[in-house]
Amino acid sequence: MDQRKRTEKTKIxxxxxxxxxxxxxxxxxxxxxxxxAGLRLGVGICESNNCVSCGAPVDRLGQHGLxxxxxxxxxxxxxxxNDILRRALVSANVPAAL
Ligand SMILES: [Zn+2]
Numbered sequence: 001m002d003q004r005k006r007t008e009k010t011k012i013x014x015x016x017x018x019x020x021x022x023x024x025x026x027x028x029x030x031x032x033x034x035x036x037a038g039l040r041l042g043v044g045i046c047e048s049n050n051c052v053s054c055g056a057p058v059d060r061l062g063q064h065g066l067x068x069x070x071x072x073x074x075x076x077x078x079x080x081x082n083d084i085l086r087r088a089l090v091s092a093n094v095p096a097a098l
Contacts, residue, residue: 032084033084033088035062035081036084036088037088038061038062039063039066039081040085042061044060044061045060045061045062046060046062048060051065053068053071054068054069054070054071056068066078066081
């Protein structure tokens with residue numbers, strides 16, 4: 001590959017990286033909302049696995065993380081999830097009292 005092609009490939013890679021970083025906050029928000037809604041609705045949000053903190057089995061509902069005795073910030077995560085859902089519902093003009 002000659003220098004011009006390498007430079008062009010580097011520019012394309014850099015452009016993709018910049019676009020990915022610009023979209024990161026939106027993607028993080030979408031992921032957070034997906035998890036919060038899944039937890040609230042009781043639908044599968046992950047694959048079955050073992051908790052990395054305590055080793056307990058975690059089912060597809062992923063609710064173990066909300067009550068893990070080894071996890072830090074359990075109550076703040078619960079409150080945060082409720083707040084995220086409440087704000088999402090209010091922004092969609094759906095009355096919410098969580
Ligand atoms: Zn655990």
